[in-house]
Amino acid sequence: MTSRKKEKYHQILDAAVKVFAENGYHKSQVSKIAKVAGVADGTIYLYFKNKDDILISLFQEKLGELVEKFHTSLEHISNAEEAIRTICHIHYTELEGNIDFAYVTQIELRQSNMEMRVAIGQAVKPYIQLLESVVNQGIKSGQFRADLDVKLTRLLLFGAMDEVVTTWLISGQKYSLSEQVDKSVEFFLKGLKAT
Amino acid sequence: MTSRKKEKYHQILDAAVKVFAENGYHKSQVSKIAKVAGVADGTIYLYFKNKDDILISLFQEKLGELVEKFHTSLEHISNAEEAIRTICHIHYTELEGNIDFAYVTQIELRQSNMEMRVAIGQAVKPYIQLLESVVNQGIKSGQFRADLDVKLTRLLLFGAMDEVVTTWLISGQKYSLSEQVDKSVEFFLKGLKAT
Amino acid sequence: MTSRKKEKYHQILDAAVKVFAENGYHKSQVSKIAKVAGVADGTIYLYFKNKDDILISLFQEKLGELVEKFHTSLEHISNAEEAIRTICHIHYTELEGNIDFAYVTQIELRQSNMEMRVAIGQAVKPYIQLLESVVNQGIKSGQFRADLDVKLTRLLLFGAMDEVVTTWLISGQKYSLSEQVDKSVEFFLKGLKAT
Amino acid sequence: MTSRKKEKYHQILDAAVKVFAENGYHKSQVSKIAKVAGVADGTIYLYFKNKDDILISLFQEKLGELVEKFHTSLEHISNAEEAIRTICHIHYTELEGNIDFAYVTQIELRQSNMEMRVAIGQAVKPYIQLLESVVNQGIKSGQFRADLDVKLTRLLLFGAMDEVVTTWLISGQKYSLSEQVDKSVEFFLKGLKAT
DNA sequence: CATGAATGAGCCTTCATTCAT
DNA sequence: CATGAATGAAGGCTCATTCAT
Known part of the structure; x- marks a missing residue:
């Protein structure tokens, strides 16, 4: 039943x-x-419950699976740098490999009213928290700067990756998204500065 | 007339x-x-032309003014680091100071169909290009890493700032957005790494 | 169901x-x-499908019924003159007895765009063809002139009756339409000429 | 002025x-x-006065000119048969030679509400009366049957010609309208009967 | 559990007409 | 006389949701 x-x-x-x-x-x-x-x-x-609920459920369901994948992949990774690389890799490749879902996530999901965005925010939270924990771990291990604002940093990371995916999608997927992983991660780790 | x-x-x-x-x-x-x-x-x-056109025109008009402000402010700044800081500062403060416009930009504008997103993309382009030119300038001056992928970097920067603004907005503007400038810029410049 | x-x-x-x-x-x-x-x-x-479709369907439906009546009534009539008389009689009495439908047919139906008129033309065709077959039959039996242009004649007959109905309707139905049958038929059969 | x-x-x-x-x-x-x-x-x-008034005026104006032509052409014709032939000839050739006006007359003018149709009826009246006077004249001269119902006959004549024009127009003017004159007139004069 | 016919609220857009200049 | 910017009423159609079967 x-x-x-x-x-x-x-x-x-x-x-x-x-x-x-x-x-x-x-x-x-x-x-x-x-x-x-x-x-x-x-x-x-x-x-x-209604049409909105389909979209939200869809997102929660699929994102849940994705977060599951993140956790599984990170299970045996204690190196923060490596964790960041893994996350970005999964983020890009999963969406690259499932364009329908990518489309819904990056485009359609944004077509929502305030109430829906709150619900969506709840669904994204586990992922954002995952980023936070990795950053925290990196700080604790001394790999990352101790003066990082963790709450802000997780947003900067998520937003940056999110924008890359959306732009790739709107461009018509004319280039490889997964090939952007290394350079993205390098930006996250080393920033803009030359030294 | x-x-x-x-x-x-x-x-x-x-x-x-x-x-x-x-x-x-x-x-x-x-x-x-x-x-x-x-x-x-x-x-x-x-x-x-129609309701969509109002939203698009609104965005183009206001964003045009904003880009104008960026250009004016950057006119006498040759230091790339300073330019990044100025951009982030304007980006955050302008949207913080005009919540209605911020709301339309960050939330409502995303509720658009593919056609509209293309139009919006065109309007954002000047800003994205501004970011690109600043990054290029930084590389040329030796302030920024020479191996940066400029096209990717501009997206990472824009996406990161964009996410910060959206999250601040959805949170109900419970904290100061402009106070996030320094930490955001530091992240952009120095990245995550400790050294 | x-x-x-x-x-x-x-x-x-x-x-x-x-x-x-x-x-x-x-x-x-x-x-x-x-x-x-x-x-x-x-x-x-x-x-x-839409508002137009209501009008067209209405016409097709009702006219279909009407053509049915014509066929039924003509089934056992082999005399062409009698057939013409029967047709005119049904044409006038049916519309006289159903003023709402008459109004729609004679007035409202003409308020249609070119596309609708084509659809209407299709619906009227069976009736026009009925007229044609009666004229043909009359020629074959020798009752009607052999040099009649059948395609033209059917239009002249239909147009004449149609105008009589419309004028009667616009006049406010101040006189009996069915009483016009005999004189109309006489005109059709004998024409204007004295001899 | x-x-x-x-x-x-x-x-x-x-x-x-x-x-x-x-x-x-x-x-x-x-x-x-x-x-x-x-x-x-x-x-x-x-x-x-308004949009309707344009259509009505247009019709009145053009029809006035047409009726003028009828009168001029009939001035020196005392033979009723010849008059009928002349009227039909002008009716067909004038509309054949001015398709725009024909279109407005036969199609667009029918797209009118009851009030407009009354106004239009007024404008057509002179033409209908012209037909009537010709029929009367024919009866008086002994060319036409004395037992004709003049009021009905004029409608039958007008309606028949009107339908021929409309059908020709809707068909896409694929054949010559003026070539229908002789056969139409013959129908009017001799009717359907063989003898 | 499943169906799908029926519901009815909701809104963008057009365009004939007016009137201040 | 002429203009044309501004008006604002009006309605066909869609589609998320319900509920009797």
């Missing part, structure tokens, strides 16, 4: 990614998602 | 900033903007 | 005849039709 | 024929007519 429920739940989410990515959030009708998912319109509302 | 035209044009844009900031783009009726601007609904369409 | 669907479909068409006849096509709001039909505005669009 | 007035009046009417014929009445903006006429929007309202 529960597994069947989950099954349909994921059917709908999978359909939603496709439809949102193809048409954009506002131009995606719930009925279209239902059609792609192979369920009736009304069935959507047995699994989701 | 032309000045009167411009007058009404700006009346409408000023009204639009307020209305968009207060209600969000999709929940802002054109008639509401007209009311706030003190013109008839139809008058809007003498100055703008 | 299907019968219920048909039910609502005809509910809407019946409402449309009334509303169009009373207010004219352009001054008839879809919402008014919905109200009279006892359905929600949106329901209209489950059965019709 | 008056002549100048008339000048602009006709400028506008000429523009209106073109614009109505090209776009249809409902899709023709007053501003478009003004543009084509080379006057300001507001100027239109110095010469016409």
Whole structure:
């Protein structure tokens, strides 16, 4: 029973990614998602509160998986520099490898009202916190500057990577996103300064 | 004649900033903007092609002014480090000082379809190019690392600042944005590394 | 299921005849039709593509019924003169007996754009063809002149009857339309000439 | 002064024929007519009460000229048969030679509400009366049947010709309209009957 | 659990008309 | 007489959501 429920739940989410990515959030009708998912319109509302909820759930679900991946990959990495590199690598490659999800994340998800953004903020928090813990770890180990403002730094890191992904996406993915990892990480670690 | 035209044009844009900031783009009726601007609904369409055009024009107009400010402020600054600091300072303080515009820029503007994002991209370009020229100048002067990927770096800088502003905005502006300038700039210049 | 669907479909068409006849096509709001039909505005669009489609469907539906009547009545009539008389009789009496439909047919239907007129032309075709077949039959039987241009004649017949109906309608139906049958038919058969 | 007035009046009417014929009445903006006429929007309202009035005036004006032509041509024709032939000839050739006006007359003019149709009816009246007088004359001279219902006959004649023109127009003017004169007149004179 | 027909609120845009200049 | 910027009423259509089956 529960597994069947989950099954349909994921059917709908999978359909939603496709439809949102193809048409954009506002131009995606719930009925279209239902059609792609192979369920009736009304069935959507047995699994989701409303259309917004589909987008939020979609994001939470997928981001949850992603954060899972981050944690798994970082499990045996104690070196902060290496951790930063790993995070950036996963961030870029995962989105590069799943353009539909990337599209929803970088473009459609921003088409949200204030309430939704708060919900989305909650979903992103684990990732932001992951960044924070890595920075903290780096400071503790002496690899990173002790005077870093951790709360600010995590934003700067996330924002920088986020912008790179979005620009790559809007450009039409004309170049390799994963090839930007090394230079991005180098910027994070060494900054702009020559010395 | 032309000045009167411009007058009404700006009346409408000023009204639009307020209305968009207060209600969000999709929940802002054109008639509401007209009311706030003190013109008839139809008058809007003498100055703008449609609702989207209001948002785009608004952004272009205001961002144009902002880029103007950047250029003016940078005119007598040849030091690349100082230029980065100035840019970040203006970026943060201008948006901190004009929350309505910040809101439209950081939140509402993202609620746009692909076509609009392209138009917006065009408007942001001058700013991105400004960042690029500063980075180039820093490399040339030897202040910045010669191996920087300029195209990537400008995105990392912009994305980092952009995220800081958005997060500050969504947090409810509970802290000072302009106080983040120094630490942000330090991150840009020195990166994460301890040495 | 299907019968219920048909039910609502005809509910809407019946409402449309009334509303169009009373207010004219352009001054008839879809919402008014919905109200009279006892359905929600949106329901209209489950059965019709748009407002134009209502008018076209209405015409096709009703004219279809009418052509049916013509065929039924002509089934056992082999005499061409009698056939002409029957057609004219049905044409006048049916419209006289259904003023709302007559109004829509003679007045509102003409308020259509070129695209609609093409669709309408298609619907009228069976009737025009009926006229043609009767004329052909009359020629074959020797009752009608062999040198008649059939394609032209059918138009002259239709146009003449059509104008009589329209004029009667615009006059405010101050006289009996069906009483015009004999004289009309006599004109068709004998023309103007004295001999 | 008056002549100048008339000048602009006709400028506008000429523009209106073109614009109505090209776009249809409902899709023709007053501003478009003004543009084509080379006057300001507001100027239109110095010469016409409203948009409807343009169409009606246009029709009255042009039809007046046409009726004038009818009268001139019929001046020296005392033979009723010949008169019918002349009328049909002028009716077809004039409209064939002025497709814009034909379009407005046969298609756009029908896109009118009840009030307009009454006004139009008034304008057509002289033509209908002309037909009536010819029929009367034919009866008096013994050329036409004495038992003709004159009021009905004039409608049958007008309606028949009108339909021929409209069908020719909608067909895309693929054949010669003026070549239909002889057969049409023959139908009017001899009717359908063989003997 | 699932369906899908029905609902009905909501809004951008057009354009005939006016009137201050 | 002429202008044309400004007006503002008006309505077709969409689509998220519901609920009887």
